[in-house]
Amino acid sequence: MDLSYSEQHRALQAEVRDFAKTHGHLSPPSGGGRKRPDRKTLDWQRILVERGYAARTIPRQYGGCGAPPDVVETAIIAEEFLRARLYPGVMNQGISMLVPTLLEVGTEEQRRRWVSPTIHGDVIWCQGYSEPGAGSDLASLRTRAVVEGGHFIVNGQKIWTSSAHYADMMFLLCRTEADGEKHAGLSYLLVPMTTPGIEVRPLTTMTGRAEFNEVFFTDVRVPVDQIVMGRGDGWHVANITLKHERFMLGDPNKLMQRVRGIGELMTRTTVDGVRVIDMPEFRDRLLRLQAEVMASRWHHLRLLTERARGEDPGVKQFLVKYFGTTLGYRLSSLAVDVLGVAGLVYQPRGEAAEDDEATTWQIDYMYDIGLMIGGGTSQIQKNIIAERGLGLPREPKAPGRW
Amino acid sequence: MEFGPSETQRLFERLVRTYLGDRLPMDALHRLAKSGSGFDEQLWGGLVELGLAGVLVPERFGGAGLGVFEAALAAEALGYFATPGPFAAACVMAPLAILGSDSDAARAAWLPPIAQGTARLAVVFEQLAGVSGASAVKRRANRLSGSLDGVTGLAGATHMVIILADHTTAVVGIEEPGVRVSLEPSLDRTRPVGKVELFDVPAELLPAGDARGRALRVLDAGRTMLAADTLGAAQSMLDRAVAYAKQREQFGRLIGSFQAVKHMCADMVTMLEPCRALVWYAAHAQDAIPEEARLAACHAKAHLGEVGREVSRMATEAHGGMGFTDELGLHYWFKRVSANRHLLGGPERCRQEAAALQGWG
Numbered sequence: 001m002d003l004s005y006s007e008q009h010r011a012l013q014a015e016v017r018d019f020a021k022t023h024g025h026l027s028p029p030s031g032g033g034r035k036r037p038d039r040k041t042l043d044w045q046r047i048l049v050e051r052g053y054a055a056r057t058i059p060r061q062y063g064g065c066g067a068p069p070d071v072v073e074t075a076i077i078a079e080e081f082l083r084a085r086l087y088p089g090v091m092n093q094g095i096s097m098l099v100p101t102l103l104e105v106g107t108e109e110q111r112r113r114w115v116s117p118t119i120h121g122d123v124i125w126c127q128g129y130s131e132p133g134a135g136s137d138l139a140s141l142r143t144r145a146v147v148e149g150g151h152f153i154v155n156g157q158k159i160w161t162s163s164a165h166y167a168d169m170m171f172l173l174c175r176t177e178a179d180g181e182k183h184a185g186l187s188y189l190l191v192p193m194t195t196p197g198i199e200v201r202p203l204t205t206m207t208g209r210a211e212f213n214e215v216f217f218t219d220v221r222v223p224v225d226q227i228v229m230g231r232g233d234g235w236h237v238a239n240i241t242l243k244h245e246r247f248m249l250g251d252p253n254k255l256m257q258r259v260r261g262i263g264e265l266m267t268r269t270t271v272d273g274v275r276v277i278d279m280p281e282f283r284d285r286l287l288r289l290q291a292e293v294m295a296s297r298w299h300h301l302r303l304l305t306e307r308a309r310g311e312d313p314g315v316k317q318f319l320v321k322y323f324g325t326t327l328g329y330r331l332s333s334l335a336v337d338v339l340g341v342a343g344l345v346y347q348p349r350g351e352a353a354e355d356d357e358a359t360t361w362q363i364d365y366m367y368d369i370g371l372m373i374g375g376g377t378s379q380i381q382k383n384i385i386a387e388r389g390l391g392l393p394r395e396p397k398a399p400g401r402w
Numbered sequence: 403m404e405f406g407p408s409e410t411q412r413l414f415e416r417l418v419r420t421y422l423g424d425r426l427p428m429d430a431l432h433r434l435a436k437s438g439s440g441f442d443e444q445l446w447g448g449l450v451e452l453g454l455a456g457v458l459v460p461e462r463f464g465g466a467g468l469g470v471f472e473a474a475l476a477a478e479a480l481g482y483f484a485t486p487g488p489f490a491a492a493c494v495m496a497p498l499a500i501l502g503s504d505s506d507a508a509r510a511a512w513l514p515p516i517a518q519g520t521a522r523l524a525v526v527f528e529q530l531a532g533v534s535g536a537s538a539v540k541r542r543a544n545r546l547s548g549s550l551d552g553v554t555g556l557a558g559a560t561h562m563v564i565i566l567a568d569h570t571t572a573v574v575g576i577e578e579p580g581v582r583v584s585l586e587p588s589l590d591r592t593r594p595v596g597k598v599e600l601f602d603v604p605a606e607l608l609p610a611g612d613a614r615g616r617a618l619r620v621l622d623a624g625r626t627m628l629a630a631d632t633l634g635a636a637q638s639m640l641d642r643a644v645a646y647a648k649q650r651e652q653f654g655r656l657i658g659s660f661q662a663v664k665h666m667c668a669d670m671v672t673m674l675e676p677c678r679a680l681v682w683y684a685a686h687a688q689d690a691i692p693e694e695a696r697l698a699a700c701h702a703k704a705h706l707g708e709v710g711r712e713v714s715r716m717a718t719e720a721h722g723g724m725g726f727t728d729e730l731g732l733h734y735w736f737k738r739v740s741a742n743r744h745l746l747g748g749p750e751r752c753r754q755e756a757a758a759l760q761g762w763g
Contacts (some may be wrong), residue, residue, distance in 0.1 A: 305404055
């Protein structure tokens, strides 16, 4: 156990602190919902990529900083940004999921074309996976693509497609092999959202906001070279992508920020003249959650250490999404309880403006349930934890075509 | 920077685990538990040889000169095997109380026999630790009178470190005339509890410039050990529940293939595994990050108390009726986790301290 920084790491820490002082005023606000990055955010992102505070390990030839993977450096940067309350850089499905996938299995041409604009926030991606009939059982999806004169012709429907209404591109999982088996019949295509035949319809969720979309495909033509790996390799590619999504959903720094936020909220909120922080039941709930957030934080550092050593973290990795999203929901539950009746004023303002504090917590309180469901439900996560992590027997398969 | 045990630290942990695995099969544990003394000379001798008694004692006094982090790895292993013995008090808290004293003479007198395992010091707080019961001690110069509840490490103890309400710290011999120890049957059959009464007993005072700070360091390290012990005990129960689910058949299937059982196991590991990082951090903070040592110890103690309760209940349930029997022995771990929860302050008390440390309420 050694948490001390080397000279090189201390230098980086000093550098980032200095950067926060000299450039902090350029940062967009550190919260913010899902929306297309505005000019200020894009300018900030450009600075971060140049400095290597974002896309740090992305190779130089693809527009990144090209630093060798160093878990400590990543942790230092995240920590210092959190401390200074700076916007940590654009985070979206293109950056966290597609880019690592292309770096792992994309062609040289695909990497050159897509990685740099994606990490700079200029190209926004959406994920075309789930369908009305294919949720947890993703591989049973039915959106079909047949080859005709150098193009895939795509027909079908996707759902739960966040950011589709402003995305430039979609990574699409669809069925290309008519006779193929369930998993072996899938392919992974890169589709411009401006292609004729794509219709995006907003999907309003329980938060009252159109956070997702349905996407309809009618004879959508995609050039055959817009495929990652080969025909029938889609399931393999999609799993590489999902691996990165599951890691993204468990960011402990966000949880730390929430604990701090709730502590402040409890200190300035009063009920009948008594500060909520002075009420033992509320305080105890905050402290219980703080312990779990600390555990999550150090668990994360442990995972980074093991990954740097080249060890396979196994179950320790599989549990991150389930643990993190459940904890997030319990944090937002506490926040809405602290706000109480005063927190019932609910005025979501969409993507145009920042929401007030009460509305933000209420949105989180509901959206966190969405996070428990999306990207593999908690129940699917528990199957993965138990089967792949603990080696328990797999669920018997139902009889039928697939 | 490396979050987790180094290669050497892992080797140390493996040695302890191998020894305990050999020495404590279920029949041995049943036998030791039946005696209820919580102390076994032979088992203790083996642990002393492995360096556990002197884990914190500097090398010049014959110890291993290691830190609270290594001690926590040992405590986790001891919990994993539900090992009888006074480790947290005798090998961690007492040596820290003596190391924190201003007296060179006390260090020279106490640390070598502690490292040799011949001096085993129980530890008790009159106040400060948040322990229930009625403790009250009067001191006149270096003589003590009164009674003390909630003594940790009473099993096999030769002496006792008493930390009084005003943080004055003293050592008393168990065999001293005027000391009456009543060991009582404990819920946790691997570690008895007891009451100590003192009738004008001579004590050796251990002066310290910052007596309160020293007392808190002893408490924090003790709590960290109990958290690590619970971590090991709960892990042991989880491992056994998973193994049972892979071998027990009902309805013509292994019960581990039912999602109801599978998800219970997933919930246990999801609660417990991040606790390991929390305990490691708390232990490391005792050695190297003094400004975070108190908060981390309070959180580790409180949180492991809660998670230990859940995991020990669920692992018992996963075993069905067998889990409820005496014969299977799973209950030794269940009870150990329960005892750890209460010793040196329960979760509610520890969280209250954690809140105060942050200026909350």
